[in-house]
Amino acid sequence: MPRTRKNKNDKKMNITTEKLKEAKPQEEINIKDKKTTTKRKYIDTESWVEKHLKELVEAFGLQFLNLTDDEFMKIIVNIVDMIRGESLSLDLDVIIRRFKRNLMFLYPLIASMVLELRDSLTDEQIEFVVNNIGEAVLSYASRLYKDLVSRGRNDLIDRLKDYWNKYWVLKKHPILPVLCPICKFNSLMPDLTCMVCGSVVSEKRLKESINFIELLKDFARDNNIEDVKKAINYGYVYLSSIGVKPPSENRDPLDIEIVLSNNEKEYLKSLIE
Incomplete structure (x- = not known):
């Protein structure tokens, strides 16, 4: 029976395969070594x-x-x-x-x-x-x-x-709170206590500090007659850092309810007559 001749390329491939087999364990060691060396310790x-x-x-x-x-x-x-x-x-x-x-x-x-x-x-x-x-x-x-x-x-x-x-x-x-007449921060709450200086302010002191009569004049000028009449009938208005508004408007959480005196009601009546 004639002997089969080995192809030179087959021989080279076998040698290469053997080399790869031999090299594989070393590669695994190198990878493990690399992982070990790159692992860093956490610094406190x-x-x-x-x-x-x-x-x-x-x-x-x-x-x-x-x-x-x-x-x-x-x-x-x-x-x-x-x-x-x-x-x-x-x-x-x-x-x-x-x-x-x-x-x-x-x-x-x-x-x-x-x-x-x-x-x-x-x-x-x-x-x-x-x-x-x-x-x-x-x-x-x-x-x-x-x-x-x-x-x-x-x-x-x-x-x-x-x-x-x-x-x-x-x-x-x-909207900022009403200005506190004591510390002058916009920090007066609806119950007339100041968040900054801790003062409890009387309604009289508040009215004096903001020139309430002038604010009522602006209120009568900027609102319709019906809203002014409602304020007179209800006997109060809402005060914010922006100004005075009628009780018919929605009350903001920071609005302060200000009771109108008889003189202030009469003054409003005179402004709309």
Whole structure:
């Protein structure tokens, strides 16, 4: 029987197959080694911050607050936890860059944390807090106002009012409350108590502070006669930071019901006759 000649290509293929078989275990080892070397250990935020505390305080521009190391630790650990995201590792330059990119968001959080940590504030601390309080002004306005009054810091009180008005409209209600005649914040509630200074205002004091007679004149001018007559008959009107409106209109949650005196009713009658 004639012998079959082996094809040279078949021979080469067999050699290549054998080499691949031999190489396979080594490849598996290499893959395992690669997975082992790329696995990173999670760095604990608190221990890392403790190691770099001084550098972080200076890089974040917070050294002027003169807080204790313990207070700085509590604040900066929280901040670093927020900005590190899902990262397992922590790099000083990366954290500082992320902090600086998010200053507008992070400083209000730091201001709130300072208030939580401290019962009393230095002049530098209260300036930082008021200038960076953000929407937390709605929670801390009363405390800050009383503190600023005791220091005679009318400049910061005005700043606090601006923030109060801004964040009230953004976060609470599109219309500001009625102006409190005591603290001059738009913070007087329908029961005549002030959310900021805590005063309970009499209706007489309120009417005097807003020049109520002039508001009644505007009310009679801007509304139809029937609405004015209803106010006279019902004996009250609604007061908001925008002005006076008749009892026939829907009452807003912030509207204050103002009882009309006999003289005020007569005055309204004279305006529509």
